[in-house]
Amino acid sequence: MDKESPLKAIIVVTATALLCSVLVTLTAVTLQPIQKAYADLERIRFIIGISGVEDSVDEMSELEIIVAYQDIDVRLVDLQRGAFDSSYDPDAFDMWKAAADPQLNVPIPADEDVARLGQRSSLVTVYLVRDGEQLQRLILPVYGQGMWSTIYGFIALENDLNTIADITFYEHGETPGIGDLILRPDWQAKWRGRKLYDEQNLLRFRIIRGEVNASSPDAAYQVDGLTGATVTANGVMNLIHYWFGSHGFARFLNNFPSIGDM
Numbered sequence: 001m002d003k004e005s006p007l008k009a010i011i012v013v014t015a016t017a018l019l020c021s022v023l024v025t026l027t028a029v030t031l032q033p034i035q036k037a038y039a040d041l042e043r044i045r046f047i048i049g050i051s052g053v054e055d056s057v058d059e060m061s062e063l064e065i066i067v068a069y070q071d072i073d074v075r076l077v078d079l080q081r082g083a084f085d086s087s088y089d090p091d092a093f094d095m096w097k098a099a100a101d102p103q104l105n106v107p108i109p110a111d112e113d114v115a116r117l118g119q120r121s122s123l124v125t126v127y128l129v130r131d132g133e134q135l136q137r138l139i140l141p142v143y144g145q146g147m148w149s150t151i152y153g154f155i156a157l158e159n160d161l162n163t164i165a166d167i168t169f170y171e172h173g174e175t176p177g178i179g180d181l182i183l184r185p186d187w188q189a190k191w192r193g194r195k196l197y198d199e200q201n202l203l204r205f206r207i208i209r210g211e212v213n214a215s216s217p218d219a220a221y222q223v224d225g226l227t228g229a230t231v232t233a234n235g236v237m238n239l240i241h242y243w244f245g246s247h248g249f250a251r252f253l254n255n256f257p258s259i260g261d262m
């Protein structure tokens, strides 16, 4: 074939393009499990961070975090039944992915969808932190719509299943310096010790505008607002309201004292 032939140029360009696309696909496929492992490790880091370990998670190595995670009892919960479910391996089940799978998700009724999710996985991953047989903390995933993005976090409850032990947010797309005030440790510290439900089992938790009045009877259920970022703060309150409402963890938390040791 003539060196200058346009046909040769087309063949060379096509072959190069094909080779490149095969290489890119191969790289993406090979890296997928590694990327997933890193994403999982990142999530595990946040779970350990609110599990009550004595060391600060920032000072723990990846190995120490993985070792600490081995002690956590990971379970799947069928929220509609309010009971543990053992039809899948909890370590392999991805509830966030399942939320988009019509075989595994359930629609959220519009009047209950305060977190603006549309649907969620019917099974949800929960994390039981135990000391021997005794439950220390229950860590639950929570997520919902902020101002610009879906905000993902975990909340740790004390073993009364009502008092907030800690909160963490590990993924969001809110504005740096405004909506991302939800990441501030001093704000998250204000959640500790607050309660979700009152004695009548009414969900009383609120993120209010301004500062909590410590002498108010509602103070035990309230966290200070974020001035200038009220839309994101309301999104966070709404996602708590969804996940601790009747379509979320409410039934499971009510049943837990009788099923907790299963």
Ligand SMILES: Cc1cc2nc3c(=O)[nH]c(=O)nc-3n(C[C@H](O)[C@H](O)[C@H](O)COP(=O)(O)O)c2cc1C
Pocket: 147, 148, 174, 175, 176, 178, 179, 180, 226, 227, 228, 229, 230, 231, 232, 233
């Ligand atoms: C470019 C831009 C980005 C903003 N990003 C956020 C945000 O991420 N979260 C938020 O709550 N408010 C954000 N705001 C502010 C909201 O529009 C709104 O004014 C604020 O949430 C109201 O809070 P305040 O009533 O406490 O002032 C942003 C505003 C602008 C102009």
